[in-house]
Amino acid sequence: MDQERPLAERYAVGRLLGRGGMAQVHLADDLKLHRPVAVKTLRPECAGDPSYRERFLREARSAALLNHPGIVAVYDTGEHTAHGVSVPYIVMEYVEGRTLAELARGEQPPTAEQALRMTAGVLDALAHAHECGIVHRDIKPANVMLGADGTVKVMDFGIARPLGAQGATLTQTAMVVGTAEYLSPEQARGEDVDTRTDLYSTGCLLYELLTGRPPFTGDNPLAVAYAQVRDAPERPSARVPGLPPVCDTVVLTALAKQRDQRYQSAEQMRAAIEEALTRLDGAPATAEATAIAPTAREEQPEQRRRRPSRLLWSAAAGIAALLVAGAAYAASGPSGPAPSQAAGTVTVPDLLGKTVSQARTGAQSVGLRVVRSALGGCPAHAPRRRVCGQLPASGARMARGGTIRVQLSTGTRGRQAAVPPAE
Template sequence: MSTTPRLLGGRYEVGELIGRGGMAEVHRGYDTRLGRDVAIKILRSDHARDSSFLIRFRREAQSVAGLNHPSIVAVYDSGEDKLTEFGGAEIDVPYIVMEYVQGRTLREVLNDEGTLAPEVAGRITAAVLDALAYSHQMGIVHRDIKPGNVMLGEGGEVKVMDFGIARAMADAQATMTQTSAVIGTAQYISPEQAEGQQVDHRSDVYSTGCLLFELLTGRTPFTGDPISLTYQHVRKAPPRPSEFVPELPSDYDAVVLHALAKDREVRYQGAGDMRTDLLRIAQGRSISPAASAALLGPAGEETADQENTQFLPAGTGGRPLPHEPETALHPVAPVDRDQRRQRSPWGWVFVVAALVAAIALGAFAVKQYRDNQELSRLVAVPRVIGLDQAVAKKRLTDARLQMNVVAEPSTDVEPGIVTDQDPDPSAEVEQNRVVTVTVSSGPAETEVPPVVGETQKKAEAMIKEAGLTLGKVTKEDSPTVPKGHVISADPTPYANLSERDPVDLAISTGAVRIPNFSGWEIQRATEWFTSRGLKVKTESITSSEEPNTVIGQDPGQGKRLNTTTFTLTYAIAAPVTVTTTQPPPATSTTTTTTSPTSSGSTSTTPSDTPSSSSSSSTTTTPKPTSTRPPGRGNVLSD
């Protein structure tokens, strides 16, 4: 028994299920208009009423709609489908129409093959980095690079998928244990992302370093439960890939370690830089000095003070103190046994006193030594408030201190300027102490809320709640949007803006301008209404006008409410009477001819002649209607 395939947007046939995630299902589909295979991602119905899922699903389409790169899965279209629940209620379920890629994800490849040859892993990772470099240039950070989000086509092409998803999950404030999707992501999360700091393009570089590590070794740099993974990403030094694949060239170790630097200021500063080093390895050339330096010692390695601490004997620490006389610990020289017998009891008093004095002197010397050592490790914290971040880091480094940066939005201070520090300036702290500086990130980033279709009052409240301001408000006619509701917003919903930026709104008047349809073919006139979502009905009437043409409309032309039901009256042909004449049947008449005879009598001869009279009959046939096919002609602009 054949079934009619589900159709989305009047053109996309939904086929078999080819993938399922925590938020959506992916089906193979077919674009009936362009005649090509597509992949259709549909939000799971159990999430359709969750506004957070709706927002991040729509953001995915918004984020990648403007990207055009051979290594990024293209998004062709998006829309929403009506779904009827068991109770009869209808809900809107959004969908995204994407490029269909015939192949496998890198997760499937790793599950099947375990590891990849270094040159293959390098080529795939370089393609991923090329896509990321492009997306970063376009202002989009992926935030969720992992093997499951990279497709390997049958022809060897590499395609990065699911742009914007990780960001959506962050917006939904998902924890590390909420969903399996987030748990899986924990294996590739950057230190700053794990600590809840602001994420930038260098977070994608870190995740790509984890991806390359797994392609080379068959495992991720760190393993364990989500909490343990978070700690390891922040504190633990990553292992070298060659620890698991001994024959691996050291250049791959250098690239991976440089990408996995804890401090984002130390790791690759761009996806293109990491890609360049991978291409150099493939060409047999030397990698960058910064990557080579990563082999000297991984940045951000976890310290283990307890393991390095040596417990020394009390007092002198097990060795003579600097400038301490050797006799301080042995003040009494050996004496002969006979001499000891001849000593008075006071001699023992002096011996004990000398020992006590020596011990006191040694203790004092130890204290002085430790105090001096302690004092020599203390430094004054310089003032860095008001300085540029780079200048502040240099000043703290010169003072033998480390710097930790916390970014905070500010509408009053330029981005990159230090607004606060801890400890305070002039405080004395130990060397290598971490000084936390707060750096302005400029006005807070926010997004235009999805106000299209909302009432003007609600839209203004949503804009204010997002930290934005209301810009210009204009009135526009609309055939479908109810009066007082938002037709469009500029910038469009989900666009990134800075705090207090304006958002312009176009509000529907609830009206539509109706043209004069007199003389239009009825089919063309009807399509004018239906294509705009307006309600229309038709009536026919016999008329001498051209058949199938509009001869009346109600209401007439002009501005009308878009909730009106419009009536079009069109002409049909009237019956036509046709008269035909038939000849009457023949009749016989007598004609008299007189001729003289010899006897003077008259003779009469009959002859047949047709009668001049006739009869008529009437036949009625309809006038043929026009067979000219309906044409659209030039549709009037409303």
């Protein structure tokens, strides 16, 4: 980029902020409004490829539809000539801070509370995008900034798509679309996506903030994508001893292989995180706040977390000796409790397709109870008055006496209606 002449006679381009496979970002000064901005340009060697240009311009179009403090704003777009090639550019809000990827892998990783709060900020932004009919499809720590003022900012809507759009999700014209470590199983299989795809990726993001690495890694992207489809994730607390059990519950529900076993909306996952934060603070939780099943005892405030290679969490006196095991997904079959699991926890049964009475009986048989949380919002083929969704997902571990919240089908496609809890 020619930094001697203002871009579009308006933007004085300065230092390079970052460079990716298809684009680069410079800090610039808006000479008209006298404010710093970030100018993202497609790299000249990619500018001649129609697929790269379309992805780049899609980012501008998608972000321009969104107006939310948790989403990096797009101010302007256009094209300039570089080395005889017409190169598109996007002028965006400049966020001074660090990406969540830098934070997760830094010398001072975030605490569990900080990780949950940052993820809640991501979910706020996603709730707005989903309400506007946009699925991001590439949520990952590197695509989220934490501003100097603590504000979380989601960016890079380059592969975002409107809800209902058809087409391949893993590869297009030999270009990788999405990042293997954060791909949902449906993306890895090349299926159509919906808002719950972003929630799976957000679960991967939270996992990395809590443990310092994504739930699945491998020698190549294909191996990682295969693991997303096939393998059950290791619970975060198995990687970071002392991590509060509520973190396991939130993460493993978000990472359910089947979409109907995950949180069904960004708002629902955010509510679960708020409940988890309440438990970390040691305050009493309300049954209506979220779908996180209450444990027999409240956890004490967390201690500063370090990765296993550094100082581990200090054990808080009086903390309940309850560990939540990783969810056993239908794709990989149920698994028994790990030897390290504390006594007093049970495996959540599969209640899908059961009547309320059958669900209550099944839950009571393992020392749990059922509460209705919603009516409707299920697939049209789901039998009337049968369970079509549950939280926590089947196979998860939770304290005996905990609550499973279920969603019942109306038998038709209809708006989801809140239903008072029924004991």
